[in-house]
Amino acid sequence: MSAEVACYGCMAFFDTPDALVDAVRALRKAGYEGVEAYTPFPLEALGEALGIPGNHVSLGAFIGGLIGGVGMLAMQYFSAVLHYPIRVGGRPFASWPAFIPPALEVTFLLAAAGGVLAMLLGNRLPTFYHPVFHIDRFERASQDAFVLVVCSHSAKRDDATLKSLLQALGAVQVDEVPA
Structure with missing residues (x-):
C-alpha cells in the first residue's frame, strides 16, 4: 500500500x-x-514580470518614527510637567528645547525598527521551512x-x-x- x-x-x-x-x-x-x-542578485525586470506590488517599508518606517517621536515627547511632557514638576534654572516645566534631542533619537530608533519589521513581514521572513528546500540544487539559487x-x-x-x-x-x- x-x-x-x-x-x-x-x-x-x-x-x-x-x-x-x-x-x-x-x-x-x-x-x-x-x-x-x-x-x-536582484533583477529589476523580474519584479515587474512577477507582478509584485510595491513594498511597505517606507510606511513602516514612517509609522515607527511617528510613534517614537510623539510617544517620547508625550512621555517627557507627562513626566516633567504633570507627574514630577521641578523648576530648574528658572526654565518652564514644559521646556521643549530640552525634549527635542531624546525625542529625535527615539524617532530614529523606532523608524529603523519599523522599517526592518516591515521588510521582514514583506519578505515573509523568517521562513524556517519551505518545500523548495527538498531539492538539493536549490541552494545554488543564492550563488x-x-x-x-x-x-x-x-x-x-x-x-x-x-x-x-x-x-x-x-x-x-x-x-x-x-x-
Whole structure:
C-alpha cells in the first residue's frame, strides 16, 4: 500500500537571467499565478514580470518614527510637567528645547525598527521551512542559479504539461518539488 506524495509544484533552473524573466512572462501570460523566482542578485525586470506590488517599508518606517517621536515627547511632557514638576534654572516645566534631542533619537530608533519589521513581514521572513528546500540544487539559487518555481495548486493543469512547458521555455533542469 503506497501513499502518493503530494506535489508542491515544479522547479526549473535557467542559465541566464534573461531566460528566467522571459519564462516568467510566458507563464504569467499562459495563466499561471503561483510563480516564484529565486536569483543570486536582484533583477529589476523580474519584479515587474512577477507582478509584485510595491513594498511597505517606507510606511513602516514612517509609522515607527511617528510613534517614537510623539510617544517620547508625550512621555517627557507627562513626566516633567504633570507627574514630577521641578523648576530648574528658572526654565518652564514644559521646556521643549530640552525634549527635542531624546525625542529625535527615539524617532530614529523606532523608524529603523519599523522599517526592518516591515521588510521582514514583506519578505515573509523568517521562513524556517519551505518545500523548495527538498531539492538539493536549490541552494545554488543564492550563488549562481536562476530558479523558477510554479506551484501546482495555482495552476489547474497537470504536472506533465507544466514540465514540458518549462522545458520548451529553455529550462536546463526541471524537478518536481514534494510538498
